[in-house]
Amino acid sequence: MTNVRTEPDIEYANADGVPLALDLYVPETDGPAPVVLYLHGGGWQVGDKRDGATERLERLASYGVAVASANYRFATQATYPAQVHDVKAAVRWLRANGAQHGLAAEKVGAWGASAGAYLASMAGLTARNADLEGSVGDHLDQPSHVDAVVHWFGQSDLLANSRRTWLEKEILNPPFEGPLLGLGEVSENPAAARVASPLTWVSADAPPFLIAHGDRDRVTLASESLALHDALVRAGAESTMILLGGAGHEGEEFDRPDHLRLTAAFLLSHLGGTA
Numbered sequence: 001m002t003n004v005r006t007e008p009d010i011e012y013a014n015a016d017g018v019p020l021a022l023d024l025y026v027p028e029t030d031g032p033a034p035v036v037l038y039l040h041g042g043g044w045q046v047g048d049k050r051d052g053a054t055e056r057l058e059r060l061a062s063y064g065v066a067v068a069s070a071n072y073r074f075a076t077q078a079t080y081p082a083q084v085h086d087v088k089a090a091v092r093w094l095r096a097n098g099a100q101h102g103l104a105a106e107k108v109g110a111w112g113a114s115a116g117a118y119l120a121s122m123a124g125l126t127a128r129n130a131d132l133e134g135s136v137g138d139h140l141d142q143p144s145h146v147d148a149v150v151h152w153f154g155q156s157d158l159l160a161n162s163r164r165t166w167l168e169k170e171i172l173n174p175p176f177e178g179p180l181l182g183l184g185e186v187s188e189n190p191a192a193a194r195v196a197s198p199l200t201w202v203s204a205d206a207p208p209f210l211i212a213h214g215d216r217d218r219v220t221l222a223s224e225s226l227a228l229h230d231a232l233v234r235a236g237a238e239s240t241m242i243l244l245g246g247a248g249h250e251g252e253e254f255d256r257p258d259h260l261r262l263t264a265a266f267l268l269s270h271l272g273g274t275a
Contacts, residue, residue, distance in 0.1 A: 001062040002027040007101065012070065012093035013086065013137035018077055020086055020136075022070035022093075023049050024101055025061035032104035033066040034271035036150070037090055037123075041114025041250065043176030044075045044083060052113075055255045063264035065271070066103050067111075068094055072119065079182035080196050085134025087123045088144035096139040107147040107271045111263070113250065114220065115176065117154025118198065121228065124149035124209070125201035148270035150263055151211045153220055153249055156228035159186055159193040199231055206237035210266045212254065214247025240266070 007024040014020065027033050038057060040047040049069040057067045072086035091108050098105025112120035126132045127145035158177040177186045177193065186193045194200055209232055213225035222243060232239035242262075247253040 002029060002064060004028065004058050004061045005102075006058070013089040015073060015082065015086060015089070015136045016078065018073055020071055020073070020089070021049065022068045022090060023053070023057075024103075025053075025057050025067040025069070026102050027061050027064050027066060029064065032099065032102055033064065034107065034109070034268060035066040035068055035094055035098060035103045035105055036060075036109035036111045036148075036267050036271070037087070037094065037120070037146070038067050038069040039072065039087060039110070039112035039116030039119045040069070041112070041116050041154075044115045044180045045176060046074070047115075052255065056260070059255070059257070060260050060264055063261055063268075065109075065264050065267045068103075075176075075179040075182075080180050081132050081134070083119055083180070084122050084126070084132050085136045087119050088132070088134055089137035089139075091123065091144045091146060092137055092139040092142035095142040104272060109148040109150065109267050109271050110146040111150035111152075111267075112154060113152040113254070114154055117151040118156075120146075120149050121151050121154060121156070121198040121209075122201070124207050125198055125203070127205070129201070146207060148207050148267055149209045150266065151209060151225065151228065152254060153213045153217055153222075153225065155220055156198045156224045156231075158197045159190050160224070160227075198228060202228070202231040202235050202237070204236040206232055206235065208238040208240075208266075208270050210240050210242070210263065212242040212244060212259070212263075214244045214249065214251050214253065216246055216251075217249045219249035 110120035
C-alpha cells in the first residue's frame with residue numbers, strides 16, 4: 001500500500017450559481033497516477049463527496065489509483081440531465097488540470113455507488129450523445145468520455161426500479177427516481193424514464209465495466225445490475241459481474257480490502273499503472 005495525499009475542496013465548475021467541488025486522493029508514487037472519478041450515493045438527494053473518505057476512497061488510492069470524489073447537483077437543485085452534465089464537467093476538469101495535481105488523466109475512469117453508480121454508468125454509455133454533454137464548466141474543449149466504469153449497486157432501469165406495490169409504498173421510502181426526473185411518480189412519464197436509463201444507452205462502444213452488487217440488497221435489487229451486465233455482454237462490450245454474498249445496500253463488504261484491491265486492479269488494467 002502507498003501513502004496518500006489529500007487535496008480537498010477544489011472547485012471544478014459552477015452550475016447556475018451552484019459551486020461544484022471535488023476532493024483528490026493521490027497516491028504518492030514516482031510518476032503521475034491514473035485517476036478515477038468517484039460519485040457518492042444518496043438517491044440524488046443527499047450525500048457528500050467525503051462519504052467513505054477513509055475506508056473507501058483513501059484505501060483505494062493506496063493501491064495506486066488516484067480518486068477524485070465529486071459533488072454534483074441534487075434533484076432538489078436541478079433535475080435530470082443536470083447531474084450527468086456535472087459529471088461530464090468533472091471529467092473535463094480532470095483532463096484539463098490533472099497533470100498539475102500529479103494525475104495521468106489522458107484516461108479517466110468513473111466509479112459510483114448507488115445513485116452515483118447510475119451517474120458513472122451514464123457517463124460511460126453516452127459519450128456520443130450531444131444532448132447529454134451539457135455546457136457546465138470552463139473546459140468544453142476537453143473530451144468527457146470515460147475509459148472504464150465501476151458500478152456498485154446502482155440503477156439501470158429507472159422505471160423498473162421505481163415500481164412499488166401499494167403495501168411497499170406504505171412501509172418503504174418513496175422511490176428516488178421520480179424527483180430525479182421532476183415527476184411525482186416515474187409512471188407518469190415512462191418514456192422519460194427509459195431515455196434516462198443506462199440500459200437504453202448500452203452499445204458495443206461501451207467502455208469496460210466492473211459491476212458489483214449485494215445479493216441481499218433490498219433498496220436496489222441485484223436484478224438491476226444483472227440486467228446491465230447482461231445487456232453489455234449481449235452488445236459485445238466487456239463486463240465483469242460480482243455478486244457479494246450477504247451484502248445489502250452499501251454493505252460493509254464493499255469496503256473490504258480484498259474487494260477494493262480487486263476494484264483497483266480493474267482500474268489499473270484499463271487506465272494504466274501498476275497493480
